[in-house]
Amino acid sequence: MYQVESAGQVLRNRARLLASLLLAPTVSRTVVMLGLTSLFTDISSEMVSTILPLYLLFHLSLTPAAFGVVDGLYQGAAALARLFGGALADRRGGYKAVAVAGYALSAVARLGLLVVGDVRTLLTAVVLVDRIGKGIRTAPRDALISISSRREDLGAAFGVHRALDTAGAMIGPLLAFGLLALVPDGYDAVFVVSLCAAVIGLGVIILFVQNPPSAVAAAVPAERPPLSLAAAARLVRVPGVGVLLLVGTVLSLVTISDSFLYLTLQRRVAFDPKLLPLLFVATATIFMLTAVPVGRLADRVGRARVFLAGHALLLVVYLSLLLPGGAGGWLQVVLALVLLGLYYAATDGVLMALAGAALPQEVRASGMALLTTGTSLARLAGSILFGVIWTWRGVGAAVALSTTGLVAALLVAGFALRATWREQ
Numbered sequence: 001m002y003q004v005e006s007a008g009q010v011l012r013n014r015a016r017l018l019a020s021l022l023l024a025p026t027v028s029r030t031v032v033m034l035g036l037t038s039l040f041t042d043i044s045s046e047m048v049s050t051i052l053p054l055y056l057l058f059h060l061s062l063t064p065a066a067f068g069v070v071d072g073l074y075q076g077a078a079a080l081a082r083l084f085g086g087a088l089a090d091r092r093g094g095y096k097a098v099a100v101a102g103y104a105l106s107a108v109a110r111l112g113l114l115v116v117g118d119v120r121t122l123l124t125a126v127v128l129v130d131r132i133g134k135g136i137r138t139a140p141r142d143a144l145i146s147i148s149s150r151r152e153d154l155g156a157a158f159g160v161h162r163a164l165d166t167a168g169a170m171i172g173p174l175l176a177f178g179l180l181a182l183v184p185d186g187y188d189a190v191f192v193v194s195l196c197a198a199v200i201g202l203g204v205i206i207l208f209v210q211n212p213p214s215a216v217a218a219a220v221p222a223e224r225p226p227l228s229l230a231a232a233a234r235l236v237r238v239p240g241v242g243v244l245l246l247v248g249t250v251l252s253l254v255t256i257s258d259s260f261l262y263l264t265l266q267r268r269v270a271f272d273p274k275l276l277p278l279l280f281v282a283t284a285t286i287f288m289l290t291a292v293p294v295g296r297l298a299d300r301v302g303r304a305r306v307f308l309a310g311h312a313l314l315l316v317v318y319l320s321l322l323l324p325g326g327a328g329g330w331l332q333v334v335l336a337l338v339l340l341g342l343y344y345a346a347t348d349g350v351l352m353a354l355a356g357a358a359l360p361q362e363v364r365a366s367g368m369a370l371l372t373t374g375t376s377l378a379r380l381a382g383s384i385l386f387g388v389i390w391t392w393r394g395v396g397a398a399v400a401l402s403t404t405g406l407v408a409a410l411l412v413a414g415f416a417l418r419a420t421w422r423e424q
Contacts, residue, residue, distance in 0.1 A: 027157045030148040033208040034141055035164030040201030042165055046172025047194040081135025086369025089140035096211045102137025103202045106130050110195035139369035146356030146364055147212050154356050155303055158349030159295020163288050170284035173277055235367050240358035245374050247413040251311055252378035254405030260386055264321055264395055265333050286341020294345040303354050304417045310346025311410055313339045318403040
């Protein structure tokens with residue numbers, strides 16, 4: 001039995017523990033610089049994605065079917081490009097070079113928005129280039145974060161990055177709507193500011209981010225097999241990767257997209273649809289504020305546990321949507337936004353931290369790309385399925401099916417992680 005000298009010592013110990021969970025941990029300079037790159041790039045991309053429906057449907061008078069094609073490209077075009085970017089980065093340890101290429105493509109796409117005007121075919125091509133750039137850069141960037149961090153601090157490192165990234169996702173929509181309020185129909189002004197933010201982000205990674213020496217040393221000089229989907233699929237043989245791919249894909253398949261979730265809340269509470277963009281900002285704010293402490297907590301208590309707990313919070317949101325119509329009103333909206341932000345803090349960066357701990361350095365970018373491709377395609381399929389069921393049987397049936405699916409997926413994920421995953 002241990003004795004404590006004073007009550008003051010107990011309070012000081014508790015204060016230090018609380019501070020270690022809430023305050024930003026010490027992370028490498030590379031992680032911070034990549035976070036700033038993502039902050040400016042997300043300001044740029046979210047400025048565009050927020051106004052894209054207004055620009056295409058109301059300014060260019062596209063039909064809903066044509067908009068669906070552009071929106072589908074914006075949401076899904078990056079999926080397969082992730083595999084290419086990850087495998088290319090692993091070949092010679094050129095993580096920075098591949099990431100820079102991806103960020104540069106997105107910056108060029110911002111310039112393209114100013115040049116193509118209302119030529120719809122070229123506009124679709126510009127959106128495709130932007131999303132391919134995002135797909136190429138994601139895995140090399142996450143691999144750089146992983147390589148530049150200690151294994152025991154991976155959750156905290158990804159938490160810091162995601163906090164800065166999400167700050168950009170919060171600022172971008174506010175800037176876009178502020179510019180349009182000052183200059184009605186001033187879409188060119190939005191595109192110019194978006195381009196400036198993208199160039200700043202590109203400049204940060206070029207000037208201040210370096211490949212860790214270990215990344216170049218780990219690159220195998222011998223000739224490697226050509227890039228292929230079959231080579232990427234073989235990554236599931238790496239211990240732990242197959243389990244993460246299964247868990248991430250199954251859970252993503254039954255996840256309701258944010259847009260559908262917000263629309264469901266709007267129908268239940270009957271607030272002005274013009275307030276919908278503020279829901280995205282509110283969720284991003286919660287995510288930004290909690291990403292670091294939740295990542296730090298994941299490093300302490302176990303990343304798999306925090307990852308599953310995040311999906312349990314999402315389940316609470318879904319269950320609240322099944323309550324009798326109008327129950328809770330704005331309190332339900334606030335609760336949903338808080339829990340959704342916490343869900344992202346507990347799953348987004350934490351999943352990449354799990355992958356970073358499992359993957360050997362020589363295939364780390366490829367493995368992360370495979371994982372994000374699987375989850376992205378599953379989310380895309382799940383969103384389409386949700387929309388079909390909503391149209392066919394109503395929003396209540398769609399939410400009920402997603403809730404049932406999430407319960408089943410959590411059971412599968414819990415069993416798989418407990419049975420086959422050895423963390424830390």
